[in-house]
Amino acid sequence: MSVKIDTTGHRVFRVFNGLLLFIVALTMLVPMLSVLKDSLDFQPRSQLRLALIPQEFTLFYYRRVLNDVSVYRPFLNSVLITAVGTALSLFVNSTAAYTMSRRDIRGNVFFVYFLVIIPMVLGGGGIIANFVWFRALGILNTYFVMILPMVAMGFYMIIIRTFYWSIPFSLTESAQLDGASEFTIYQKIIAPLSKAVYAAIALFAGVQYWNNWLYAFMFVHNPRLYPFPVKLRAMLFFTQDAERLLQEWALQQGIDISEVMITFEGTASAVIVVSILPILVVYPYLQRYFAQGVRIGAIKG
Numbered sequence: 238m239s240v241k242i243d244t245t246g247h248r249v250f251r252v253f254n255g256l257l258l259f260i261v262a263l264t265m266l267v268p269m270l271s272v273l274k275d276s277l278d279f280q281p282r283s284q285l286r287l288a289l290i291p292q293e294f295t296l297f298y299y300r301r302v303l304n305d306v307s308v309y310r311p312f313l314n315s316v317l318i319t320a321v322g323t324a325l326s327l328f329v330n331s332t333a334a335y336t337m338s339r340r341d342i343r344g345n346v347f348f349v350y351f352l353v354i355i356p357m358v359l360g361g362g363g364i365i366a367n368f369v370w371f372r373a374l375g376i377l378n379t380y381f382v383m384i385l386p387m388v389a390m391g392f393y394m395i396i397i398r399t400f401y402w403s404i405p406f407s408l409t410e411s412a413q414l415d416g417a418s419e420f421t422i423y424q425k426i427i428a429p430l431s432k433a434v435y436a437a438i439a440l441f442a443g444v445q446y447w448n449n450w451l452y453a454f455m456f457v458h459n460p461r462l463y464p465f466p467v468k469l470r471a472m473l474f475f476t477q478d479a480e481r482l483l484q485e486w487a488l489q490q491g492i493d494i495s496e497v498m499i500t501f502e503g504t505a506s507a508v509i510v511v512s513i514l515p516i517l518v519v520y521p522y523l524q525r526y527f528a529q530g531v532r533i534g535a536i537k538g
Contacts, residue, residue, distance in 0.1 A: 276506035279492075279499070297492065297499075298507035308508075310461065311468035314380075315447060316515070318464055322384040322446040323439055329388050330438060331431070334397035335423050352391070364455060371456055382456045383464060387445060393438050400434040401427060436523040444516055469512050473505050 270289045276298050278291035302308060337348050367386070368377075376382045404427065412422045428435075450466030457463065487499050 272506045272509050275500075275503050276510050278503070297487065298503040299511070301504055302507045302511060308465075308468060308511075311463050311465045314462060315465035318380060318383050319443055319446040319515075321380075322387065323443045325384065325388050326390065326393070326442040326446075327435060327439055330390060330393040331397055331428070331435065332423065333389065334394045334401060335419075335427060337394065338398045338401035368456065377456050378458055378462070380462060383449065383452045383462075384446075386452060387442070387449065390442075393441065397431070397434055397438060400431060404430055440520065440523050443519065447516060465512060469508055472508050 267289070274289050274291055277294055277296070279293040279295045279297065333348070333352075336342060337345060339345065371377050371382050371386075376385065408426050409422050412426055417425070448466060450464065450470060453462070453464050453467050454470075457467075492499070
């Protein structure tokens with residue numbers, strides 16, 4: 238039976254910890270609510286004020302974004318890149334972690350230090366080195382340049398490997414005695430028991446692929462291949478032409494722009510909200526595995 242210690246120091250720590258977490262949550266929540274409010278608000282010109290609640294609810298900015306046909310292809314490109322990249326990343330990192338989790342395999346230390354730790358510390362060599370390497374591989378200006386560079390990640394391998402160590406070795410040992418191959422052991426025993434850590438890694442990788450714009454911006458020159466973050470970056474740059482076109486479109490929709498404040502920031506906020514919706518939709522399905530997978534993968538050994 239465990240004894241719960243409740244001293245003055247523990248109570249002060251809990252209060253301080255609660256206040257700190259509340260402040261951190263507030264600093265994250267307020268900007269998100271502000272962006273959401275700007276995307277849903279027609280603010281009357283006579284009542285301009287700072288607020289987190291829309292004064293005059295509208296879907297005008299979202300209709301404007303959805304009416305822009307140039308948004309759809311980058312969005313679908315990002316969906317394709319994220320889906321393929323996440324699947325490849327999960328397979329490559331999980332199989333590599335399985336190899337590194339086997340202490341009886343020769344070269345295990347080499348894999349851990351030279352293929353995981355050193356790349357994590359030194360990085361990928363910089364943009365110039367990456368450009369030369371990608372050109373040699375022939376993947377410049379293709380989908381592959383936005384997928385392959387982030388497939389193998391040492392951080393993911395370490396988390397998955399540590400999770401594998403929590404699985405009893407007797408399970409794999411008995412399978413080996415029955416004549417099962419290493420890939421059969423991974424496929425039939427290890428993978429079904431590792432759904433928690435796989436869900437956590439899938440969420441990490443999915444967010445990374447969805448938000449990545451650097452590789453597309455630096456190494457892709459075909460606009461038809463651009464992912465959504467590149468389109469988002471282009472739409473967030475304010476120009477007087479964009480403001481004028483927005484007001485002209487509002488007049489076509491029968492909106493009196495002399496009564497309400499139509500701003501480019503509203504369109505930009507709507508685009509930002511649309512960009513985070515896929516992650517918000519996927520997260521609830523992975524949430525029940527997420528905390529368990531990260532906790533066991535990071536601590537248990």
